[in-house]
Amino acid sequence: MLTVRAPATSANLGSGFDVFGVALERPADVVRVEKADRTIIDVTGAGSQFIPEDPEKNTVGAVAEALDAPAHIQIDKGIRPASGLGSSAASAAAAAVALNQLYDRGHSREELVPIAAKGEAVVSGDAHDDNVAPSIMGGFTIATPDGVTKVSADIPLVACLPDIVVSTRDAREVVPDGARVSQLVENVGNAATLTTGMHRDDPELVGRGMEDTVVTPARAKLIDGYESVREAAFDAGATGVTISGAGPAVIAACYERDQRAIGTAMLDAFDDTGADATVYQTRIGQGATVY
Ligand SMILES: Nc1ncnc2c1ncn2[C@@H]1O[C@H](COP(=O)(O)OP(=O)(O)OP(=O)(O)O)[C@@H](O)[C@H]1O
Numbered sequence: 001m002l003t004v005r006a007p008a009t010s011a012n013l014g015s016g017f018d019v020f021g022v023a024l025e026r027p028a029d030v031v032r033v034e035k036a037d038r039t040i041i042d043v044t045g046a047g048s049q050f051i052p053e054d055p056e057k058n059t060v061g062a063v064a065e066a067l068d069a070p071a072h073i074q075i076d077k078g079i080r081p082a083s084g085l086g087s088s089a090a091s092a093a094a095a096a097v098a099l100n101q102l103y104d105r106g107h108s109r110e111e112l113v114p115i116a117a118k119g120e121a122v123v124s125g126d127a128h129d130d131n132v133a134p135s136i137m138g139g140f141t142i143a144t145p146d147g148v149t150k151v152s153a154d155i156p157l158v159a160c161l162p163d164i165v166v167s168t169r170d171a172r173e174v175v176p177d178g179a180r181v182s183q184l185v186e187n188v189g190n191a192a193t194l195t196t197g198m199h200r201d202d203p204e205l206v207g208r209g210m211e212d213t214v215v216t217p218a219r220a221k222l223i224d225g226y227e228s229v230r231e232a233a234f235d236a237g238a239t240g241v242t243i244s245g246a247g248p249a250v251i252a253a254c255y256e257r258d259q260r261a262i263g264t265a266m267l268d269a270f271d272d273t274g275a276d277a278t279v280y281q282t283r284i285g286q287g288a289t290v291y
């Protein structure tokens with residue numbers, strides 16, 4: 001039996017749609033694997049009642065198939081599904097790392113990224129790498145078709161997850177077909193600012209670079225209270241606020257001294273809309289860990 005813990009992640013960070021991602025110190029999924037004649041999946045933990053155990057429908061099934069590594073796979077969910085915190089990706093990332101080692105396949109962490117992304121294709125119809133890359137490799141990652149670039153940044157973050165569900169599949173439907181050149185120019189500036197901030201461990205630059213006028217406004221409509229939560233987080237000291245992944249979680253970059261106040265402000269703002277929420281005071285963390 002081999003055990004791997006893979007962290008939650010926050011993709012996009014506003015200006016880096018389908019490219020940027022960060023590993024979060026917490027929460028995380030824990031996956032245990034042992035060799036078997038065919039793949040059998042058991043799921044327990046947060047939101048497990050909504051997660052299929054059929055290998056054709058669970059993200060880890062596609063990973064076992066891609067690695068030709070049939071196994072009994074036990075998933076203990078620490079990350080609720082349809083959260084925007086890379087729940088489906090964390091299981092896939094953990095399974096990829098675990099099965100690669102169990103079957104001695106010899107893939108590097110970077111090589112495991114597109115393999116784990118096959119799991120994402122099962123649930124969202126699209127094999128985007130921006131959640132699996134940081135969950136496997138840790139830090140801040142830039143995932144492009146040419147590979148993954150990683151920066152080991154240290155930035156405090158607050159993630160606030162309301163008690164509502166937004167599926168990635170639905171949130172991808174509202175992504176606009178195009179953007180104006182002025183928006184492209186703005187996003188290039190923001191993405192470059194954010195990347196520089198990651199290299200310098202600078203929450204101001206990272207926060208400023210999280211602005212996006214293309215995808216985020218279209219998706220904000222799917223999250224009741226998003227604008228007021230964002231405003232409350234800024235008022236409490238956040239340096240940047242955006243939708244985490246496909247939502248409904250909202251992520252704020254900040255200085256450590258402001259984390260608690262920002263968490264409380266976001267919770268209160270969701271509460272005003274009638275939604276319960278969970279706050280994670282977290283920071284950029286490491287990738288999947290083998291026990
Ligand atoms: N191992 C798994 N863990 C979580 N969800 C899974 C898993 N396998 C299949 N699913 C399905 O994937 C969907 C959740 O994935 P989705 O991408 O919508 O959310 P997410 O991973 O939390 O969000 P995001 O990618 O925006 O961070 C649910 O329908 C769930 O049943």
Ligand SMILES: N[C@@H](CCO)C(=O)O
Pocket residue numbers: 011012017018019124128130131168171172245246
């Ligand atoms: N980049 C993806 C992340 C969620 O899986 C999206 O925003 O749709």
